[in-house]
Every structure is written in structure tokens, then in C-alpha cells.
Amino acid sequence: MPSAHLPGILRKRSTLHGFGVFAREAINKNRRIIDYAGELIHNSKSGRREARYLKQGCIWVFRVNRAWSRDAAVDGNVARFINHSCRPNCWIEIEPKTRTIWIRASRLITPGEELTYDYSTVGDHTIQCCCRPGCTTML
């Protein structure tokens, strides 16, 4: 749900991977940037979807809690293009009642900077992280 109170961001090609999401303006520490939209699915279904997307090299399913996930491949917004970094400039806030996933700035982000958060993936780790030369993390 985009809001006039949220900062300007844009999707463009990233040196990290494919498309990424970038700040159009300075974003203060802890400011909410965007919610990670997507169909709310029960975790009894999420494993199958994750496996299907992973075959195409994609991670679209975001674990909200032990019971629920959001699948950004269905009804997702631009947040689904935010890349992972092991040294991210954003953090995740979960609103338990609405199961909303907020992406928030973990420090001052300057205009033009790419937004990243730590995917904290669970399950199979099959994608080599490219966040920096020599990173050994598997996503």
C-alpha cells in the first residue's frame, strides 16, 4: 500500500543482481520505506512454492512467522526487487496483527544508494551471495 508519507524509491538495474531498488531521496534511519507485498499463504503451502521459484533461481516467498509467509510473485510490489546483502542498509519490521512486512532504513541512506536487507533465508541455501567480492554466504 504506497503512501505519500513513504520516501521515493525506484527500480533499476543493479550491479548486485538483475534489478534492484534505489533511494530517490535521503532516507533517515528507521524510516519505513515500503511494505513487502504479496499473497498471504500458510506455511504448509509455502515450501512447495519456494521450491518451484528456486528452480528458476528466485526467492519470492518471505517468511512472516511460524505460520505465515508472503508470496511476492502474486500481488507483489516493487519491494520484491530489493536485493539481499550481508551488510544491509535496511531492516525488517513485522506488524503481527496485519502480517505486514515493513522494510525500514537501518541507517541514513543517501540518494542513489541501493536498498538491501538480510534475507535470513530458511531451508535450502542454493544461491551464492554476490553482495561483495569473496562473500561465502549461500542464500
Ligand SMILES: C[S@@+](CC[C@H](N)C(=O)[O-])C[C@H]1O[C@@H](n2cnc3c(N)ncnc32)[C@H](O)[C@@H]1O
Ligand atoms: C527478491 S529477488 C530480488 C530482485 C532480483 N534482483 C531480480 O532482478 O529479480 C531475489 C533474487 O535476487 C537474487 N539476489 C538478490 N540478492 C542477491 C545477492 N546478494 N547475491 C546473489 N543473488 C541475489 C537471487 O537470485 C534471489 O533469488
Ligand SMILES: [Zn+2]
Ligand atoms: Zn553476502
